[in-house]
Amino acid sequence: MTGAADVAEVADLTSRMVAIDSVNPDLVPGAAGESEMAAFVSDRLRDAGLEVMVLEPVPGRPSVVGIARGRGGGRSLMLNAHLDTVGVAGMTDPHTPVVDGDRLYGRGAYDPKGSLAACMLAAARCRADDLRGDVIVAAVADEEYASLGTRTVLEHVRADYAIVAEQTGLGQVCVAHKGFAWMKVTTRGRAAHGSRADLGVDAIAHMGHVLTELGDLGERLSDRRHPLLGPATVHASLIAGGQELSSYPAGCTLELERRTLPGESRARVEDELRQLVDRCRLRLPDFEATVETSLWRTPFESSAESPIVAAVRRAAEARTGTRPEPFGKAGWMDSALLADAGTPAVVFGPGGDGAHALVEWVDLRDVAACADIYHEVARAICR
Known part of the structure; x- marks a missing residue:
């Protein structure tokens, strides 16, 4: 495993995104939506040297695609995470990030701004790796409602493989959902x-x-x-x-x-x-x-022996010492859209708790580990 993500850097990047209100307006009428988050992510990806495009089929509902362009002839990998969050009713200071030990609290910390931070950091590191294939960050709108973002991205960008950066707690890798x-x-x-x-x-x-x-x-x-x-x-x-x-x-x-x-x-x-x-x-x-x-x-299922699943399991074992076990999640995710488009996908992300709940937190050490694992998978897939 090359290098190691810095937990302080992970905490800073995730905190900055938690501080941005990106509640989905289709869930909460009049909510902020993804525009400010998209602007933040696109600026950070450009600063890291990625090619960036912003896709906005509906005003105020942008998605961001950042590409660490390879030199050509290699397979491509998409790191997919969403910009939007669910509502904040009943929460106290939902957009004030609080770090307590290894935990970062706030709306979206776990679902999925920690995962998005890991995707962004991994793709930035790929810029220095001289890979043949492209590494693509898809920071998408509207996952929490109708998946407008991933559907739009797939009209413009395709990849050979994909990781959907939803929460699996490092110890498991999701290969099926309803x-x-x-x-x-x-x-x-x-x-x-x-x-x-x-x-x-x-x-x-x-x-x-x-x-x-x-x-x-x-x-x-x-x-x-x-x-x-x-x-x-x-x-x-x-x-x-x-x-x-x-x-x-x-x-x-x-x-x-x-x-x-x-x-x-x-x-x-x-x-x-x-x-x-x-x-x-x-x-x-x-x-x-x-x-x-x-x-x-549509439901989603990926073979536990597929190249992307195998690559994630190897990289996770190298980083954590434990090979994650395949499992299934009941809830639906954008992985099904990717699979329907012909892109073999797997779901893998950090640990934490409180998705859609009043108290939400992500494990910062897990986010740092995910950044390393995503990076290593990109090196294996896109070399």
């Missing part, structure tokens, strides 16, 4: 005065049958398991219907979330829900319903 579908079922009844059962059709009562079928589907999904991720799941998230107490409800809408496993296609998941509704239609007179998908995100 996908999800946000879906909607709308039942249609017939409005009528509450005294006229002969005229009304109750859309809410009909939705009750859908909910019963949904519970049965959940039971069946519990038998559909992945060795690292456990079972596929489905749950009812939001429901609304009716217009007033004295009327039969003309409509009811159920929004649900289906968490998917590698190998489950969008077509399969949508057909599953349509069949569920069809069973209700066969049983109930006057049953009418529609089904739609509002958002689909």
Whole structure:
């Protein structure tokens, strides 16, 4: 392992970014967004000698791409981390970074500004390595909501391999995560005065049958398991219907979330829900319903033997003395978008705690280790 990242440098860089409010405005209307963070990151990457471009498909939602350009003929590596954070309601001084021993506290310290600092420091060190391949930092907007940033970056830049710098605690390397579908079922009844059962059709009562079928589907999904991720799941998230107490409800809408496993296609998941509704239609007179998908995100899986996974595990073992074990995370990440674009990816980052919580911190020694590990992986992949 060449060199070693300085913990004081890591603390300073991460602190400067924690001090910048980059709450995602799609999560918190009117929030700051990524502009100030993007300006800070782009300036630091330019100062380090990287080629920088700022991509802003939506005003106020920029992403930054910094490239430590190789001399040519080598494989490229993308280090992907996001600029945005979740909200800060209930936190005390969320953008005042506090260092206590090896811990840095503040919103975004763990998710993922420490990881982003490690990516930036690693790429800067690659400038002196005379590598053949490019090392690319993708500091992306909107990961916490709709992944606008990574989707935009992939329209302009591709890499042979990628590390998504989310939190794994150094001792593990994430090679799989679930996908999800946000879906909607709308039942249609017939409005009528509450005294006229002969005229009304109750859309809410009909939705009750859908909910019963949904519970049965959940039971069946519990038998559909992945060795690292456990079972596929489905749950009812939001429901609304009716217009007033004295009327039969003309409509009811159920929004649900289906968490998917590698190998489950969008077509399969949508057909599953349509069949569920069809069973209700066969049983109930006057049953009418529609089904739609509002958002689909594919699951992710990478072979534990792939070159990028192997390179991360070797570099981590050389730096820490322990080879990280492959594992799966339930939550969705931008790694799926990279894999869908043909870029083999792995998820690896520092330890800490409090992602999306009221108290959030990152382990600064882990961030320094990640900077060294990312650097060593780049040297192995891009040589």
